[in-house]
Amino acid sequence: MTQDYHFDTLAIHAGQEPDPTTGAIMTPIYQTSTYVQAAPAEHKGYEYSRTDNPTRAALENCVAVIEGGRYGLAFSSGMAAIDTVLRLFNPGDHILVGSDVYGGTYRLFERVYARYGLRFSWVDLSNVDAVRAAITPQTKLLWLETPTNPLMSIADIAALAELKAQQVLVGVDNTFASPAIQQPLLLGADIVMHSSTKYLGGHSDVVGGVLALNDDKLYADLKFLQNAVGAVPAPLDCFLVLRGIKTLHVRMERHSANALQIARFLDDHPAVQKVLYPGLESHPGYEIAKRQMRGFGGMISFILDSPEAAKRMVSRTKIFALAESLGGVESLIEHPYSMTHASTATSPIAVPPALVRLSVGIEHVDDLIDDLRQALS
Numbered sequence: 001m002t003q004d005y006h007f008d009t010l011a012i013h014a015g016q017e018p019d020p021t022t023g024a025i026m027t028p029i030y031q032t033s034t035y036v037q038a039a040p041a042e043h044k045g046y047e048y049s050r051t052d053n054p055t056r057a058a059l060e061n062c063v064a065v066i067e068g069g070r071y072g073l074a075f076s077s078g079m080a081a082i083d084t085v086l087r088l089f090n091p092g093d094h095i096l097v098g099s100d101v102y103g104g105t106y107r108l109f110e111r112v113y114a115r116y117g118l119r120f121s122w123v124d125l126s127n128v129d130a131v132r133a134a135i136t137p138q139t140k141l142l143w144l145e146t147p148t149n150p151l152m153s154i155a156d157i158a159a160l161a162e163l164k165a166q167q168v169l170v171g172v173d174n175t176f177a178s179p180a181i182q183q184p185l186l187l188g189a190d191i192v193m194h195s196s197t198k199y200l201g202g203h204s205d206v207v208g209g210v211l212a213l214n215d216d217k218l219y220a221d222l223k224f225l226q227n228a229v230g231a232v233p234a235p236l237d238c239f240l241v242l243r244g245i246k247t248l249h250v251r252m253e254r255h256s257a258n259a260l261q262i263a264r265f266l267d268d269h270p271a272v273q274k275v276l277y278p279g280l281e282s283h284p285g286y287e288i289a290k291r292q293m294r295g296f297g298g299m300i301s302f303i304l305d306s307p308e309a310a311k312r313m314v315s316r317t318k319i320f321a322l323a324e325s326l327g328g329v330e331s332l333i334e335h336p337y338s339m340t341h342a343s344t345a346t347s348p349i350a351v352p353p354a355l356v357r358l359s360v361g362i363e364h365v366d367d368l369i370d371d372l373r374q375a376l377s
């Protein structure tokens with residue numbers, strides 16, 4: 001399907017043709033490990049399901065199109081997708097990383113890849129000059145998130161993508177925004193990554209990861225690694241992510257509308273010290289977010305008076321479930337300092353102990369606000 005259609009149409013159709021043998025409108029779950037060949041090396045494009053699988057191919061094509069890219073690759077988790085990107089590099093290579101990235105990314109970089117000789121520097125992405133100054137002749141990749149997790153900082157993707165001029169690949173973890181509201185490849189990034197566990201899947205029922213990109217050589221290298229390493233998703237999981245993507249644009253609209261109302265409610269609440277949401281005009285990244293995003297997404301963080309107040313609040317909500325993860329239709333609440341970001345205690349990411357993070361779902365916003373009000377009382 002061409003990229004001339006609107007996002008909403010592509011989200012439903014891209015990469016998916018009716019099944020040629022039956023006309024089934026939904027991509028079948030090709031639950032098979034191998035494919036019969038007519039003669040040695042004479043086959044219909046599929047030999048073995050680690051290498052290629054039709055359900056996965058539909059997902060990969062869909063992801064490429066909705067990110068405005070040419071190629072997609074699917075993995076068994078978001079971490080497996082990031083891991084495969086890092087295998088492009090060699091001992092001695094240097095990687096710049098936004099100082100406020102997902103805790104699991106920090107752990108993979110510092111506790112796994114540092115042992116293999118990759119070197120990491122942690123940079124404040126809001127200062128493009130500082131990022132440029134941190135580039136060395138060995139620097140091969142800039143890895144960033146925007147908005148970040150859980151501090152919700154905004155990086156200017158187009159400004160940072162200009163670093164490509166210095167032969168540095170720019171990779172963006174687009175999990176928090178989703179392509180419905182932000183498309184980093186169109187802003188100049190080389191690689192987009194998602195934990196499809198989150199908004200792409202959207203229903204808290206699957207773990208997965210994807211990459212989207214444009215460059216032929218980079219695609220060939222990553223496709224080689226995907227097959228050589230083998231962290232591929234099962235056909236059923238690909239089906240679930242494909243199904244989730246069909247409603248992505250509708251969900252993101254409601255996630256964003258609900259979150260903006262909730263952010264304003266929290267901003268006015270006397271028990272809340274500070275709200276971190278890029279849709280509030282007081283947010284330092286508001287102007288950049290307005291320029292590079294369509295809507296501000298469903299994630300909100302806010303700071304209460306004390307760590308005790310934060311722990312008390314997250315245990316008192318009735319609709320917001322106390323859980324890690326994000327991006328599902330149901331609202332979640334958590335305490336990053338003791339939950340999702342406990343593994344980053346020694347990292348440059350200073351998660352305030354009184355911080356609370358919300359993944360705002362698509363329930364009725366009045367019910368959500370009432371729930372937060374009673375939990376804060």
Ligand SMILES: *Cc1c(COP(=O)(O)O)cnc(C)c1O
Pocket residue numbers: 077078079080102104105145149173175176194195196197198207208209
């Ligand atoms: C969850 C998440 C990941 C990791 O993805 P998994 O699917 O859990 O492996 C990476 N980046 C961000 C921003 C995430 O939220």
